[in-house]
Amino acid sequence: MARHIVSAYDADLEGLDRTIAEMGGHCEKILADAFSALERRDAPRATATVASDTTIDALERRLQEQAVQIIARRQPIADDLRHILTVIKISGDLERIGDLSKNIAKRAIVVSQEQPPKSLVSGIRHMTEYALGQLHDVLDAYSARDPEKAMVVWRDDEKIDLLYTSLFRELLTYMFEDPRNIGMCTQLLFGAKNIERIGDHTTNIAENIHYLVRGTMPDGERPKSDETSALASKPDET
Amino acid sequence: MARHIVSAYDADLEGLDRTIAEMGGHCEKILADAFSALERRDAPRATATVASDTTIDALERRLQEQAVQIIARRQPIADDLRHILTVIKISGDLERIGDLSKNIAKRAIVVSQEQPPKSLVSGIRHMTEYALGQLHDVLDAYSARDPEKAMVVWRDDEKIDLLYTSLFRELLTYMFEDPRNIGMCTQLLFGAKNIERIGDHTTNIAENIHYLVRGTMPDGERPKSDETSALASKPDET
Numbered sequence: 001m002a003r004h005i006v007s008a009y010d011a012d013l014e015g016l017d018r019t020i021a022e023m024g025g026h027c028e029k030i031l032a033d034a035f036s037a038l039e040r041r042d043a044p045r046a047t048a049t050v051a052s053d054t055t056i057d058a059l060e061r062r063l064q065e066q067a068v069q070i071i072a073r074r075q076p077i078a079d080d081l082r083h084i085l086t087v088i089k090i091s092g093d094l095e096r097i098g099d100l101s102k103n104i105a106k107r108a109i110v111v112s113q114e115q116p117p118k119s120l121v122s123g124i125r126h127m128t129e130y131a132l133g134q135l136h137d138v139l140d141a142y143s144a145r146d147p148e149k150a151m152v153v154w155r156d157d158e159k160i161d162l163l164y165t166s167l168f169r170e171l172l173t174y175m176f177e178d179p180r181n182i183g184m185c186t187q188l189l190f191g192a193k194n195i196e197r198i199g200d201h202t203t204n205i206a207e208n209i210h211y212l213v214r215g216t217m218p219d220g221e222r223p224k225s226d227e228t229s230a231l232a233s234k235p236d237e238t
Numbered sequence: 239m240a241r242h243i244v245s246a247y248d249a250d251l252e253g254l255d256r257t258i259a260e261m262g263g264h265c266e267k268i269l270a271d272a273f274s275a276l277e278r279r280d281a282p283r284a285t286a287t288v289a290s291d292t293t294i295d296a297l298e299r300r301l302q303e304q305a306v307q308i309i310a311r312r313q314p315i316a317d318d319l320r321h322i323l324t325v326i327k328i329s330g331d332l333e334r335i336g337d338l339s340k341n342i343a344k345r346a347i348v349v350s351q352e353q354p355p356k357s358l359v360s361g362i363r364h365m366t367e368y369a370l371g372q373l374h375d376v377l378d379a380y381s382a383r384d385p386e387k388a389m390v391v392w393r394d395d396e397k398i399d400l401l402y403t404s405l406f407r408e409l410l411t412y413m414f415e416d417p418r419n420i421g422m423c424t425q426l427l428f429g430a431k432n433i434e435r436i437g438d439h440t441t442n443i444a445e446n447i448h449y450l451v452r453g454t455m456p457d458g459e460r461p462k463s464d465e466t467s468a469l470a471s472k473p474d475e476t
Contacts, residue, residue, distance in 0.1 A: 190431070
């Protein structure tokens with residue numbers, strides 16, 4: 001793909017990809033840590049996880065500065081320019097994934113004072129594991145410039161939506177059964193919604209890989225199964 | 239600020255700003271329409287509002303293509319490059335504001351079958367009006383390249399957070415009082431959360447204006463008052 005022979009320039013571009021890989025690794029860790037703190041009701045761990053998001057924010061800023069310097073110094077065209085702009089977009093999605101994970105950790109601090117039912121925690125675990133797998137695969141697809149693998153991630157996001165919709169219904173049922181669950185369930189509801197949105201950012205990254213390699217966005221509408229914003233408000237009526 | 243004398247180039251850059259202004263106008267409209275559909279329990283209007291988000295998505299794509307073409311053709315440096323990259327970032331935030339407004343409209347379709355209490359709707363109206371004012375001001379600040387005005391918006395986002403925290407407590411109280419309200423209140427809770435996040439994207443735009451004009455991000459941490467992720471789960475314990 002490279003149409004230049006300046007090796008320092010190649011090193012610049014590889015530096016961007018290394019920073020993306022580093023950000024991606026931190027994103028996997030912060031999401032896993034946030035869920036772990038939630039599951040173990042471990043407030044100190046949750047607090048440390050909240051603090052760790054600053055690393056991801058700092059990497060995003062460094063990456064954007066690197067990108068701007070490369071554009072200014074190398075005046076890239078065509079493929080290289082597309083590469084650099086893709087890196088900027090992907091870093092924005094990773095930064096949001098870090099933010100959403102941080103927010104899960106904040107909610108874990110509150111939930112640590114409660115006794116969330118095992119089936120709800122297990123539902124959130126399924127969502128987290130699936131989202132982590134998707135994130136891992138999309139980072140692999142970026143590093144291998146593999147648009148087919150990226151498209152598998154893109155299509156499979158529907159499964160996170162299905163897990164979310166099912167958990168949403170279960171959470172509402174718990175609230176109906178005992179109003180004392182409402183506060184805790186609201187925290188878990190937002191936590192689950194954050195994971196669903198992490199899935200959306202992961203598909204954004206997949207789309208950008210497709211664009212980077214093929215020069216176009218993926219065809220058609222992505223399959224979506226988060227129906228919770230269209231669910232009739234009362235579970236017993238659905 | 240311009241250090242070039244190529245007038246076709248100036249026209250290119252002005253074209254980017256016109257597209258930003260156009261996207262911004264659509265964002266103000268879709269948010270106002272989504273709330274109006276919610277308040278009037280007008281499902282057809284809500285459905286039309288959901289559909290209207292495609293215009294904003296299309297404008298974002300057009301703007302990004304314009305930006306890539308300008309970088310490739312003009313090989314901008316320094317201020318112009320910063321201008322173009324800022325435009326790409328702002329368009330990403332506007333696209334998200336469109337998405338979040340679309341999601342409010344989807345929830346308005348569900349809520350149209352319910353009788354939400356006036357005080358809740360009025361709470362959401364206050365949030366919407368404040369968010370619309372902030373969005374309007376930040377678009378003005380961009381068009382005038384006015385970092386002071388942008389910083390007023392940045393600092394004032396705290397007021398949306400306070401409105402959200404207060405509404406969050408009220409929504410939880412309604413759910414406690416009568417479990418039949420849980421489904422509807424959950425929809426309104428996510429609707430309110432969307433407006434709070436629209437505020438966050440508006441402050442991102444303000445930060446980018448500061449960066450564009452001053453070359454640095456604003457100093458210090460932005461004041462934040464969304465405490466709902468740290469609220470004890472049971473309202474009666476807070």
